[in-house]
Amino acid sequence: MPAFKTLDDLSDISGKRVLVRVDLNVPVADGKVTDATRIERVAPTIKELAAKGAKVILLAHFGRPKDGPTPEFSLSIVAPAVEKVLGAPVAFAADCIGPVAADAIAALPAGGILLLENTRFHKGEEKNVPEFVTALAANGDIYVNDAFSAAHRAHASTEGLAHHLPAYAGRTMQAELEALEKGLGNPQRPVVAIVGGAKVSTKIDLLSNLVKKVDALVIGGGMANTFLAARGVDVGKSLCEHDLADTASQIMIDAAAAGCAIVLPDDGVVAREFKAGAANEVVAIDAVPADAMILDVGPKSIDNVKAWISRAETLVWNGPLGAFEIAPFDTATVAAAKHAADCTKAGKLVSVAGGGDTVAALNHAGVSDDFTYVSTAGGAFLEWMEGKELPGVAVLLQTA
Numbered sequence: 001m002p003a004f005k006t007l008d009d010l011s012d013i014s015g016k017r018v019l020v021r022v023d024l025n026v027p028v029a030d031g032k033v034t035d036a037t038r039i040e041r042v043a044p045t046i047k048e049l050a051a052k053g054a055k056v057i058l059l060a061h062f063g064r065p066k067d068g069p070t071p072e073f074s075l076s077i078v079a080p081a082v083e084k085v086l087g088a089p090v091a092f093a094a095d096c097i098g099p100v101a102a103d104a105i106a107a108l109p110a111g112g113i114l115l116l117e118n119t120r121f122h123k124g125e126e127k128n129v130p131e132f133v134t135a136l137a138a139n140g141d142i143y144v145n146d147a148f149s150a151a152h153r154a155h156a157s158t159e160g161l162a163h164h165l166p167a168y169a170g171r172t173m174q175a176e177l178e179a180l181e182k183g184l185g186n187p188q189r190p191v192v193a194i195v196g197g198a199k200v201s202t203k204i205d206l207l208s209n210l211v212k213k214v215d216a217l218v219i220g221g222g223m224a225n226t227f228l229a230a231r232g233v234d235v236g237k238s239l240c241e242h243d244l245a246d247t248a249s250q251i252m253i254d255a256a257a258a259g260c261a262i263v264l265p266d267d268g269v270v271a272r273e274f275k276a277g278a279a280n281e282v283v284a285i286d287a288v289p290a291d292a293m294i295l296d297v298g299p300k301s302i303d304n305v306k307a308w309i310s311r312a313e314t315l316v317w318n319g320p321l322g323a324f325e326i327a328p329f330d331t332a333t334v335a336a337a338k339h340a341a342d343c344t345k346a347g348k349l350v351s352v353a354g355g356g357d358t359v360a361a362l363n364h365a366g367v368s369d370d371f372t373y374v375s376t377a378g379g380a381f382l383e384w385m386e387g388k389e390l391p392g393v394a395v396l397l398q399t400a
């Protein structure tokens with residue numbers, strides 16, 4: 001893969017001001033962080049830089065504040081969770097630029113850690129305004145980007161800064177890029193992609209790109225219904241975007257031309273209500289009752305998906321196979337996830353997964369740790385799967 005600089009290329013950073021872009025866009029309820037996974041992922045980079053005596057200055061956004069600073073979007077809410085994960089004191093500055101930030105950095109000892117306030121409290125962040133980038137850069141000697149999950153944004157702290165300061169990939173960014181390269185960049189074949197989730201409309205670019213790159217595309221979840229409908233199957237009351245039948249047909253034509261097998265369900269688990277424990281039955285895919293909806297793929301289809309996973313050397317996965325949040329419609333997703341985990345543990349499969357609900361589904365199946373790599377990125381992972389250039393990554397390559 002193209003080269004980018006990593007922490008291995010940094011030496012003699014004692015006392016240097018290192019601006020580290022991390023993704024602290026974490027879920028919060030009642031003022032408390034409810035899932036610290038993203039913080040845990042960036043901890044190795046922070047600890048490594050602190051151990052080398054750098055002044056570690058964390059830059060991040062939090063939420064999508066529209067009108068400048070608001071308490072609801074203050075990173076001070078997240079600071080205690082960062083301290084807890086790091087097991088070290090983390091100072092906080094109430095602005096990410098200007099004298100407030102500069103004074104806090106001056107007071108920070110070598111090896112100390114400081115979190116700066118939400119970069120999105122300044123309009124210049126999302127617009128990547130040169131004056132704002134300069135103001136951020138004034139606080140650092142070195143820039144480290146460890147926020148792959150924000151790399152699809154060409155913002156001041158994710159892209160602009162790399163043009164101003166010597167730029168390096170943090171350990172998580174490095175691990176993410178290396179894993180993704182194994183997934184689709186230069187993968188071991190056959191490559192199988194599983195794409196599920198609710199709707200085709202949110203993943204058209206993804207599906208169109210994948211059929212050109214993978215050997216088989218397994219389509220599950222609600223979006224399979226649109227493909228089935230395009231093949232003339234009556235899917236009853238299932239979630240289905242009938243207006244996208246032509247798009248689905250074109251994707252299937254492109255797949256055939258590219259030699260990519262399209263794998264659709266042969267059977268489904270149907271119910272009349274979208275709720276946990278709803279009465280359900282397994283039906284052949286061409287026998288869906290008119291008043292029922294498909295909420296999971298059926299047992300025959302699960303066996304088929306598992307067979308494709310067994311054949312694969314590389315698996316890339318985004319989107320659950322069914323409505324996994326409500327039992328028993330999690331059955332197919334859990335079965336496929338466990339099988340992929342077993343193949344990975346046996347050393348037969350490189351498995352890469354990403355997407356908000358996908359990660360939740362793998363956690364639900366208890367197999368997140370058994371995949372080769374599970375990306376914490378949502379939008380960035382999808383854009384990478386779509387074959388798009390991620391500005392935060394592109395600039396690290398350009399400036400290497």
Ligand SMILES: Nc1ncnc2c1ncn2[C@@H]1O[C@H](COP(=O)(O)OP(=O)(O)OP(=O)(O)O)[C@@H](O)[C@H]1O
Nearest residue numbers: 197198221222294295319322323355356357358378
């Ligand atoms: N057959 C189905 N009918 C209706 N909804 C379904 C079906 N199968 C899956 N879903 C829903 O799809 C949703 C997940 O799809 P989504 O495309 O959002 O996944 P993701 O890309 O991993 O997540 P994110 O968009 O958060 O990154 C779940 O809420 C799930 O209930």
Ligand SMILES: O=C(O)[C@H](O)COP(=O)(O)O
Nearest residue numbers: 023025149150153378379
């Ligand atoms: O949560 C994410 O996916 C990233 O932090 C990006 O956040 P955004 O979609 O608000 O830019």
